[in-house]
Each structure stands twice: as structure tokens, then as C-alpha cells.
Amino acid sequence: MEDSLIELLETFGVPVYRQGSMSNDEEYPETFITFWNNDSVNHSHYDNDEYGTNWDFDVNVYSSDPEMVYSLLMEIRSLLKQNGWITPEKGHDVASDEATHTGRGMQVLFLDT
């Protein structure tokens, strides 16, 4: 599921990283996306086996352009919804390591059956 998410995020033509994976001395790209897998719980059980998996990810956009942070996140939201993802929010502020960039993130969910 993570591979599917990354594939979709990469269609926006900016770097995609796992949240926290950039090294301390690495320079931020102008605009980029990060993701993080919060959880992957079983949806339900029957016949002594799991049925389906609820995937829970964070997707974040960071940019030196404050407007891009909002607009790209909404474009990502739209694309993910078109591909069956559930997007229960329109975003929240996230912290940036660099004073040059701001960030916004959202939770995205996928029921994989």
C-alpha cells in the first residue's frame, strides 16, 4: 500500500521522502512531500482470519512558497480521493526544520480488502 501511495505522490514531480528520513545537513528542496505510515490494523475478522486492512498515513507538503503548501496538499487530496483513498481532513500545520519553509499535512486512509 505504501508503494501505491508513493507512486501517486510522485506524479506531482517533486521529491517524496519518508518523514524524518532527511539527514541534518541535507538541504530542503524548494517543494517536497513526506509521508509516514501510522498504522495498518485489521478491518475485521471472520472464519478465524483477518478481512481487510485499514491503512493510516500522514501526507505532508513542505515548501518555501506558502501558497504552494496549501494548494499542492489539496491537489494531492483530490488525486488520492480519485484513487479510493479516504481523506477525512483538509489539513493541519506541521513543523518545519527550516525557517525558509512551511508545512501542512493531512491524514489519509485506505481500506485494503
Added chain:
Amino acid sequence: MSKNKITVEFKGFEEAAEKLDRAGGDLRKAVEQCLNESAKLVNSQLHAEMKRHYRTGRTEASIMDNSPVEWNGPIGSINVGFDLTTTGLPSVFLMYGTPKIPKDQKLYNAVYGTATKRKVAELQERIFNQALANL
């Protein structure tokens, strides 16, 4: 429900509330007890996880331990977690990470995790069942 608010939500809540109300039970009191106990559970988990991040104690001190129950018509809710308007802003770094700092998943799960949501729902259902049993 906004991200930092808890409401009463468990399977069968509406039926239980109706039953309690019809039997003359104090529905408002039961809801307030649910919310107060739920907030106590979540915030205690947060305090436990914050021990690993202790430096000055200011971020942990922003955990909203004494939030009042708020009523919006018939819906009660209570705030939990860090108060970002006081000293809680560093919690955003911890709960969501940054491109260079991985998120603290255990801290995040203390509020938003599946196990926490399940514990809160079970607690609330127990309180309501007790209220019904006490009639």
C-alpha cells in the same frame, strides 16, 4: 469532532442514551462522567509518553488536564492533549515529526491510536452500562 476533542462514541450509544433518558436516569451526568474519564485516560497516556522528552517540562505542562465539559446543544465534548496557545507548540514537532525528525508514534498513538480509541469506547460503554444498572 475536531482532532483534539473527545465526544461520547461507542457502538449502541444512541440506544443506551435513549434507554437511560426514558428510564429517568441523568443522561447529562453520565455523558459528563464519560468525557471526564476519557480525558483522564488519554492525558495520562500523554504524560507517560512525555517522560522521554522531558527537558524543561513546559510542553508537558500544557497538557489540558482540567478541561471542562463543553455543551453544544445536546452534544458534549472535552478538549484533550496539548494546549498550543500556551507552551504546547513543541508537541507538533513530536506528534507529526519533521522531514529531519521522525514522528514519535507512541506519543501520537496516546491520543489518536486505534488502541486508544478502543479503550475510550470501552470505558464510555462501561460507564453508561453502570448508569443503567444503577437505575
